[in-house]
Amino acid sequence: MAFPPKSMADFGEFGKMFADMKLPAMPDMDAFVSASRRNMETLTAANRVALEGAQAVARRHMEIVQQNMAELTEAVRAMSSVEAPQAKAAKQAELLKHAYERAVANMKEIGDLIQNSNAEAVKLLNNRFTEAMDEVKALADKAKS
Numbered sequence: 001m002a003f004p005p006k007s008m009a010d011f012g013e014f015g016k017m018f019a020d021m022k023l024p025a026m027p028d029m030d031a032f033v034s035a036s037r038r039n040m041e042t043l044t045a046a047n048r049v050a051l052e053g054a055q056a057v058a059r060r061h062m063e064i065v066q067q068n069m070a071e072l073t074e075a076v077r078a079m080s081s082v083e084a085p086q087a088k089a090a091k092q093a094e095l096l097k098h099a100y101e102r103a104v105a106n107m108k109e110i111g112d113l114i115q116n117s118n119a120e121a122v123k124l125l126n127n128r129f130t131e132a133m134d135e136v137k138a139l140a141d142k143a144k145s
Helices: 010-018 029-081 085-142
Strands: none
Touching: 029 085
């Protein structure tokens, strides 16, 4: 074959050359498009779950801040009514203990919300990954036969 080819007849030699080669069969494009669509649907669902989880965390965080502000206002009011230094110290210790316990409980609650949201999103992705691997195995088995 002359290079560069001078006529269309020269390209015929390429056809002969490729005809003898064993090329893999073209993939099933319908199956490929369908799998891609399911992958995108799963990603969209996982993102939606993650977004809903983030919104729930933000809402709960705002509720906690509002609750803490109300408790702080009440604590200041309670402290201003106590006159004796020993009573004030006891009241401060009580308020500090209560505030610490609430903070730990709130952190645990927020952490649980985040963990549950992430677990749900990852579960969707894991399920789709398992399905995709089963689809690949089925295609490989089909190609063997």
